[in-house]
Amino acid sequence: MSAESFLILVGDDPAAISSLASLAQDRLTNEGWIQRLAFPFLQVFTPADGRLEVTGGLDGHGVLIGEMFDREGRPLTAQERAVCGCRPLDTARAQAVVSELWGRYVLVRRTSGDVAVLRDPSGALEAVSWRRDGVTITTSHPEAAFDPLLPEDLEIDWLAVANLVRRAGEYRHSLPLKGLTPIAAGELRTLGARGSVVEQIWRPAEIYRAARQRERPDLRVVVERAVRALAGDRIWVAEVSGGLDSAIIAGALKQSQREQVSAWVNHYVEQPEGDERQYARPVVEQFGFTLSEVRREKLGLSADRLAQSAGGFRPAINDIDPDYNDDIAMRIAKTGAWGSLTGQGGDAVFFQMPSPLIAFDEIRERGIGARLAVLHRIARWTRRSLWPRAWVSAWRQHRRSRDAWDHPWLEDLRGVPPAKALQISVLSFCQTFQGQAVRSRHGACVNPLLSQPVLEAGLAWSTVDLTWGGRDRAAARSAFQNLLPPALYARRSKGELGAYYGEAVADQLPFLRSYLLDGALAKAGLLDPAMEERLTREALLWRGGYTTILSLALTEAWVRHWQDRLARRQA
Structure with a gap:
């Protein structure tokens, strides 16, 4: 169970919700949960020691779960949150919320007998919905929904499991359980007795297409605003891997926020290629802190350990390194931290992948103005000949790989050049990092580089400009150069485990x-x-x-x- 678990019950009428809510309260109270809201049509439960803010709508027909900020990074007041929860949640309203606000949230609203669920575009909080006995149930974790709440026809979808096995480790939006409706990041789903209607309110491709006509955002301003808003004044455990992305997180924090970090953690192994302490130490030492160094010697695997994170809606691929997650979980519990901060997602947002597809983006975006120097830099970076056959082969391989893509973000890629499409596909895979892991049992696992503003900034930049045609995450390096140790800024390799x-x-x-x-x-x-x-x-x-x-x-x-x-x- 995650520290950010929740259970929302919305009844077609007060009688419908009464029976299930009573069962839920009896069961969950014994497991350390509390009832956070109790309205005639809507009830909400969370763990007593959970990390989620819960605000009911002023009229008792809606609820906002999680954090929400305006575009300047200011958290909404309690009154603003309550107003947000009581407004009708139709397409127009959902579009306004997504364009004007951001955060780590799920917004639920009962209207005209149906229930609308909007999940924030970052996908920071899981949300799965279904219907049972006149009640629409939405939760982040199935352990919150004991058997009387689950659909009567719930069963394992073996075809979906086969797909998971065939491409082991990849993120798939579709659930391997029949009878449940997963809400995609940025999706508005309306459920009721007559069925379900879905609208993908936020699409990465639309962000890219709209940005072509605008001035591209300042990466540093956007990242600092997002990181500082999400960090707030809380205590954190911060990952410092020795790579660029976690260093950017450390640099983006205000000094007062860095002083709230209870541990700057680096995991290393004895193999030289897996020991990045020489890059991680200067990241925190420049701000006056000491790196907590954890030597790894083995991988703790057992049936009992694997079972600890097996109860989610999907296999817990985010728990693939149990020793790392157990160590972070221990530090959160020991220090009373709110959770952990990571740099996960930066490789995708800032474009780390050396791909010849970037050359196609240069040609698609500039036409006859395509720069030969850019194509030459890409050829050197990817170690390919400028001979067209090698590039066409890469493009064909990319086209074949798209057949296996499984996410609503990837259903409309009109006008998106291939490297940008690749970036969007990798961003959809990054939803894995938002998934459950043992480290999130005691506190939130927050990935600021996957927040909506940072996602949109990375999508607005051309892949050519993000890489300068031949340097991974070049634009991000430049934006944070004065906060990066020189060796890390110049580094061209990555740790290899x-x-x-x-x-x-x-x-x-x-x-x-x-x-x-x-x-x-x-x-x-x-x-x-x-x-x-x-x-x-x-x-x-x-x-x-x-x-x-x-x-x-x-x-x-x-x-x-x-x-x-x-x-x-x-x-």
């Missing part, structure tokens, strides 16, 4: 072979016939594939959890 994880997973093969080959996925016939051969030390150390194996283990844990839960329900 492949050897460490390969060895760590190899050490766990006796457990993993049994767990996977004798598990639910194997019994369902979903594992590759060559999996037994891949689960050998030789294969791991020479051919890699550890991320696939870890992702499959998390998927296996998820399937086992839901098989057990559904079996108990039917007993």
Whole structure:
């Protein structure tokens, strides 16, 4: 369960909600939850020690869950939040909310017998809805919805599970559970007795298309405003990996906010390519702080540990490194921190990927004015010949990969050049970082570089300008140059943990072979016939594939959890 879990019940009438709400209160109170709102048509529950702000609409027919800011980064007052929760939530209103405000929120509104749910474009809070006995239920975690609240026809969607197995570790918007409706980031979903209507209010492609006619935003101003708003005056545990993105987060904070950080944490391994302390230490030392250095020696895997995060709506791919997450969770609990701050998402927003597709963006956006120097820099960066055949091959491969994309953000890419489309696809995958993990059990896991304003800034910039045609995250480096240690600013490599994880997973093969080959996925016939051969030390150390194996283990844990839960329900 996450510190940002919630359960919202909205009844078609007071009688419909009364019975289910009474059951919910009895059950959840015993598990440390409290009732935050109790209106005739609407009731809200959260953990007593949770991290979510809950504000009911002035008329009792709506609720705002989470944080909301104006475009200057000012948090809304209690009165403004209450007003936001009591206005009709139709398409026009949803568009106004998304264009004028931002944050980490879910907005729910009962109107004309239906229930409208708007999830913020960053997707920071999970939201899944369904109907049961005249009540619309919306929650961030299925453990909040015990069996009498779940749909009667709930079952595992084995086709969706097969898709998860086929592309292990990738984010998929579709749920592997039938009977539930996932709300996409930036989506307005209206549910009622007559069915469900969906509108994608916020689309990355629309941000890009609109930005072509405007002056591009100042990356530094946008990032500093978002980071400072989300950090507030709370205590945090901050990740400092030694990479650019976490350094930008540290630099974007105000000094008074840095003083509220209880630990600046760096995880390292003994392999030189996985030890980034030489880059991480100067990031915090320049501000007068000391780096908390955690040496990693193994990977703690067991059926019990995998089960700890298996109860969500999706396999917990964000929990792929249990030792890291356990360490952060311990620090949050020990120091009383509000949660953790990370730089996750920066690779996508600022464009780290060396791709020849950037050359196609240059040609598409500039036409006959395309600059040969840019194409030459891209060729050097990607180590490709300027001969057209190599570039056409990359474009064709990109077109084939789009067939597997699974997110509402990717359904309308009209006028979007290929590298920008690639960026949007990677941003949709970054929804994984917003997912559950053990580290978010005691506090919020906040990724400021995936906040709506920063997403929009990265989308508004051309991929050519983000990279200067041949340097990963070049525009971001320039924007924060005076806050980055010189060695980190000039750094062209990234930390590499492949050897460490390969060895760590190899050490766990006796457990993993049994767990996977004798598990639910194997019994369902979903594992590759060559999996037994891949689960050998030789294969791991020479051919890699550890991320696939870890992702499959998390998927296996998820399937086992839901098989057990559904079996108990039917007993």
